[in-house]
Amino acid sequence: MTRKQRRLVLIGCGLGVLAVAVALVLSALKGSIVFFNSPSDVVEKRVSPGTRIRLGGLVETGSVQRGDNLAVHFKVTDGKSAIAVDYRGVLPDLFREGQGIVTEGTVEPGGVFKADSVLAKHDERYMPKEVADALKKSGHWKEGEAK
């Protein structure tokens, strides 16, 4: 093979691998990304049941009820709308009423959000960025509340 042919082979292989990578990325992006929604988004956009989403907001004060076998029910609110959440499992250390959290799961046909994971912020001083933005949007953000 001449130098030119070899280089073509090399470039061809490179482009081939690149094409495979692009195809993988595109197909994965279609199927496996999760959108973040505030409770108002869920109500307004009518997120269809079964779609995996992230739901973030504040845990509504007085809404937390614990059942048997580590079942927990609570409401996530952004001040405008509130969504009831069902969860079974261990809650993070900083899960408290009035705190900002992010949950991931699906909306059930009845409108209840079935969460399979609950994330709280790591530290007293920070709020999940998505939650802070969502609260700012709904006008329930108090400056100095969390920084």
Next chain:
Amino acid sequence: MIAEIGHYALVLALGLALIQAIVPVVGARLNDGTLMGVAETTALGQFIFVATAFAALTACYVFSDFSVANVFENSHSAMPLIYKFTSVWGNHEGSMLLWVLILSLFGASVAAFGSNLPAPLKANVLAVQSWIASAFYLFILVTSNPFLRLPDAPFEGRDLNPILQDIGLAIHPPLLYLGYVGFSISFSFAIAALIEGRIDAAWARWVRPWALAAWMCLTLGIAMGSYWAYYELGWGGFWFWDPVENASLMPWIAGTALLHSAVVMEKRNALKVWTILLAILTFSLSLIGTFLVRSGVLTSVHTFASDPTRGVFILAILVLFIGGALALYAWRAPLLKQGGLFAPISREGALVFNNLFLTAACATVFTGTLYPLALEALTGEKISVGAPFFNLTFGPLFVPLLLAVPFGPLMAWKRGDLLGVAQRLIGAAGLALVVIAVAFVLTQGGPVLAPFGIGLALFVMAGAVTDLIERVGLLRVPLPTALARARGLPRSAFGTTVAHFGLGVSLLGIVCASTWGAEKIVALKPKQTVSLRSYDLTFDGIVTRQGPNYRELAARFTVRQGGNAIGLMEPSKRTFPSRQSSTTEAALMTRGASQLYLSLGDMNDDGSIAVRLYHKPLVLLIWLGAVVMFLGGALSLSDRRLRIGAPRPAKAKPTMQPAE
């Protein structure tokens, strides 16, 4: 007073850096030895001043000087001494100071140990190193000064973020930074080569030890971070594909590619232009990692504070260095002479294969990490890209790479014999197939892909050993001959074997822990027992303790296997009053390379406590494999050829004196 000394020392370091950024380049242009020599003095001076600044900040922490804002924010007088040290870099300002400390340390090492470098190359390398340093000194002094005083000195500090009060954190950031910043040296070498417009095989010999050292530190740093997340965050996961983790993984992948392509360049004088590009990309990814973690665009435990001016400043540094480097590359790279030829099936070809797949895998991680940010900036839509995405993209690209790992070192340079190599790997492949079959039989109904993963891991490990056996001719020649040959092998050959073996070990751990783990989440009252696999854990009761700066609530469990007590586990929850926050401390019980993992959830009103119990088979292999890879790197680094650097022209042999 101490803080002011530190501040002043940092300003002096900036002054020296500015001199070093300009004078040596001029010297190299004019071929003036004195001007070029300036760089050595200033590089050492920079290191001394930055070390002074760092020592000053450390002193402020150790003496709990709360009049310094940074100490007030992140320390507490009751904190154990070790955490007073580690909290120096457990915050934004201090960690940036550590960053420049390591940068200046590397600069000083090039100045001190680079005596075999040609003077112009050395001058240019140190100058480029100093461009980076100047930018970061300026960044610290303008936006993140750790030495600022508070007008009224408070009586007590606000304590370090509790989850950072851990010994893992003491080691993780410095190692990670050694890796990140270590790649600045290969970057500087690449830029210096582009400035000079000249590059040869010797260049790769000079760059490889630095890149190797950086890669080793990064490997350990990532492993350490992953182990820390595993036991401290209480979820039992070892990798979350969190953007911050990806930020450290990307330079590691690119750095791995760089190490391999530098071999081709050193041995065969080929792939020069590509290696230069990789050197630039690796450090660019390190800078992007720093940007992602430090700018506040991501929310995580690593984002110590989000001040928009910092983000903009780092972004400017990023654009300047990455953009500048790539522009210089586009302009100068075509001038570099092309290297040697090789057939597609050859050692060079195998290393190109390695590079192709590594860079493609790196690109998918890059996309997955930055796509959500780009989408939010462009459309305001918020998404999260998690493990499923990376499993679907990173996974398929890494499998062919892992399959090819045993083939590479067995190929001959220039023109290889794929069939011959395959024949030599029959043993390794046979072993892998047997293991796959056994795994299938043992785990009927389990995850289908897991046995293949195990087989792949064993193939990589056995393949690494095969390479060594083939080289010394074990089983073919008498044992003493083989041993003699083994002694004659360069250490870098052992390094390759060990590092590839470590890769297999990590893979084995990852596959076993993530597919055959068992998990149970229950609420327990005292005296109740929970069983998982062959272990029975009885909840004995709760004890409360007072730590130095926290209160601890520990649950005591007796672990039994087959009726015999084999130990106690005490997971706990710590409450830190100074921050009104708490952490969960998981309890780990190691059985061989497997672990039982127990962490506490909430206390319920009826006196029961929620617990999470995991059995993680062979989980320790994940990190052990990383340590083995590190050792492989260390073996290779200790190779005499690398230490000495470029071959020097042989001195003329002294002529024999005629007998008188």
